[in-house]
Amino acid sequence: MDGENHYLKCIGCGCEYEPDEVLYLCPTCGDLLAVEYREFPKPSNLKEAWRRRDRTVWRYRELLPIRKDTPIITLGEGGTTLNRCPRLGRLVGLDRLYVKNEGENPTGSFKDRGMTVGVTRAIELGMERVACASTGNTSASLAAYSSRAGLECLVLIPSGKIAFGKLVQAVIHGARVIQVRGNFDEALRVVRELCNRHPIYLLNSVNPYRLEGQKTIAYEVVEQLGGLVPDRVIVPVGNAGNISAIWKGFRELYEIGLTGELPQMVGIQAEGASPIASSLKRGMETVKFVDEPETVATAIRIGSPVNWKKAVRAVKESRGLMETVSDDEILEAQRLLAQLEGLFVEPASAASVAGLRKLTASGVIDGDELVVCIATGHGLKDPNIVLERFPTPVEVDPDVDSVERILGIKTVRAAR
Numbered sequence: 001m002d003g004e005n006h007y008l009k010c011i012g013c014g015c016e017y018e019p020d021e022v023l024y025l026c027p028t029c030g031d032l033l034a035v036e037y038r039e040f041p042k043p044s045n046l047k048e049a050w051r052r053r054d055r056t057v058w059r060y061r062e063l064l065p066i067r068k069d070t071p072i073i074t075l076g077e078g079g080t081t082l083n084r085c086p087r088l089g090r091l092v093g094l095d096r097l098y099v100k101n102e103g104e105n106p107t108g109s110f111k112d113r114g115m116t117v118g119v120t121r122a123i124e125l126g127m128e129r130v131a132c133a134s135t136g137n138t139s140a141s142l143a144a145y146s147s148r149a150g151l152e153c154l155v156l157i158p159s160g161k162i163a164f165g166k167l168v169q170a171v172i173h174g175a176r177v178i179q180v181r182g183n184f185d186e187a188l189r190v191v192r193e194l195c196n197r198h199p200i201y202l203l204n205s206v207n208p209y210r211l212e213g214q215k216t217i218a219y220e221v222v223e224q225l226g227g228l229v230p231d232r233v234i235v236p237v238g239n240a241g242n243i244s245a246i247w248k249g250f251r252e253l254y255e256i257g258l259t260g261e262l263p264q265m266v267g268i269q270a271e272g273a274s275p276i277a278s279s280l281k282r283g284m285e286t287v288k289f290v291d292e293p294e295t296v297a298t299a300i301r302i303g304s305p306v307n308w309k310k311a312v313r314a315v316k317e318s319r320g321l322m323e324t325v326s327d328d329e330i331l332e333a334q335r336l337l338a339q340l341e342g343l344f345v346e347p348a349s350a351a352s353v354a355g356l357r358k359l360t361a362s363g364v365i366d367g368d369e370l371v372v373c374i375a376t377g378h379g380l381k382d383p384n385i386v387l388e389r390f391p392t393p394v395e396v397d398p399d400v401d402s403v404e405r406i407l408g409i410k411t412v413r414a415a416r
């Protein structure tokens with residue numbers, strides 16, 4: 001193939017592969033693959049090119065593994081707001097706290113950044129069918145992008161365990177949806193096997209092209225901070241692709257010479273689904289998987305994260321850490337974001353803020369640090385979790401007196 005600016009490199013044995021065939025794991029040792037670039041453009045050229053483009057994932061196309069002549073499958077993903085959060089900041093004792101609202105993406109989560117690149121890659125490879133296993137957001141995103149590309153889409157989901165809004169998205173986009181009697185890890189095992197047997201392109205985050213799209217979160221954060229690199233970036237972790245991708249983005253900016261610092265990566269897992277965080281906290285070198293993961297944050301209800309090795313590297317290289325949070329802490333963080341800052345995020349996303357509260361309270365994160373929390377998905381994805389927790393609004397007859405009685409305010413007649 002002409003014009004490829006990248007190759008695939010094994011993170012274990014270091015073997016390199018031309019990107020002219022479908023590869024998910026290293027054929028030599030079976031470890032994960034990463035996209036690497038033959039040469040990075042000059043920083044001044046990049047800055048100049050980026051300035052002229054809209055704030056979407058494709059603003060950074062020199063650093064994406066897609067040929068120049070390939071038609072891009074896009075829905076305008078990326079360019080999400082980096083909200084400064086003074087009220088939440090005061091609560092946790094931080095002056096410089098930001099939340100990046102990935103719920104603003106076309107299908108309501110950061111997955112769209114990965115899918116625009118992954119599905120465009122599927123087109124480059126001439127694939128006609130795509131598939132994924134999903135806790136919900138990946139399937140919603142893949143369903144949308146494959147419709148846009150005219151590809152057939154298959155999604156496997158854990159039976160009864162994905163949020164209502166996400167299921168609805170996969171259905172309306174016409175994906176073939178199959179519920180697996182089992183958890184996400186089992187659904188992923190099945191779909192990986194299926195994609196090995198048939199010409200179906202796998203778009204879970206074991207596919208390194210997806211992570212290339214997701215790394216643009218890092219590029220945007222730095223641009224939105226006017227060139228500053230945060231001291232910490234806090235990310236909810238499930239399959240551990242996103243934290244690895246964001247770290248790769250920061251590392252590339254540093255290698256290119258666009259930044260002079262690197263952030264510490266902080267990964268947050270839900271207590272009942274915390275294979276990486278629990279293993280790291282115990283000082284283990286490998287990760288002990290969780291057989292029956294459980295958490296209210298269904299998006300990150302994952303026990304055997306495929307990208308654990310990349311994530312552990314991201315944490316160690318950045319001198320960061322992982323922490324766990326309880327379901328109660330997650331739901332309280334969701335409420336605080338909504339009521340202090342006007343940001344409605346799904347429970348998995350609130351895990352980053354729950355982690356922030358825990359780490360500021362314990363003094364691990366200092367008051368003068370610049371912290372960015374990644375809010376990964378929109379709150380409307382999972383409305384049931386809210387209705388279960390808050391009382392149903394009262395009902396009144398259609399007259400002002402009834403409303404006043406409820407509010408406990410007396411009628412005051414103003415003289416005309």
Ligand code: AN7
Nearest residue numbers: 134135137138238239240241242376377
């Ligand atoms: C809102 O959709 O795994 O650590 O199948 O939906 O990169 O897995 C979702 C993951 C965080 C964790 N926040 O990201 C899926 C899926 C939200 C998510 C994560 C997910 P990774």
